[in-house]
Amino acid sequence: MYVQPYVFFNGRCEEALKYYTEKLGAEVLLLMRYKDAPPNPDPQNQPRPGLEEKIMHATIKLGSTNWMASDGHCDPQATFSGFSLSLTADDVESGEKYFNALADGGSVTMPWQATFWSKGFGMVVDRFGLAWMVTIPDA
Structure with a gap:
């Protein structure tokens, strides 16, 4: 068993990944955008319009650790x-x-x-x- 952080950047994920890659030597192992997801059959659980280019999921390697990140729902500010x-x-x-x-x-x-x-x-x-x-x- 191991624990991995999953960080929601609320609309700034791509910027954060670029920064960590350039400044810390992180490597993006996997990146999926909302537009890459298959259609959700649940009409009550659809992605908000405008998220198509945002990051739905990313796996990042930093040193010997893998962690995950997303834009989440792009709420006003990540906390x-x-x-x-x-x-x-x-x-x-x-x-x-x-x-x-x-x-x-x-x-x-x-x-x-x-x-x-x-x-x-x-x-x-x-x-x-x-x-x-x-x-x-x-x-």
Whole structure:
């Protein structure tokens, strides 16, 4: 068994995937748009008009982890609370690079720094509203 995050970006999924690909080296393994889905036979459960080009489902590989994302129903604003994604980098240099990439356009909640448990740790909410904790293993 394993647990995978599934993140709903409410209309900004394509932008987020492009950003994580460019800045963190993520790889999009699968991408399906709403227009790619077969017709739903339930007339009460049809996609909202205008979602055709939005992302219905994506699988993303980041390091050795696969996670999933979607535009969801494209509600006005994505809200994420009660959790953070934890990104463990290989070394201080790459950890600081990832932290700064996530902080670009976002907000730092704990600056990148050495702590008593790690040579590098920081917390940030990225430009999409997703909270991250970036750390390196203490070796």
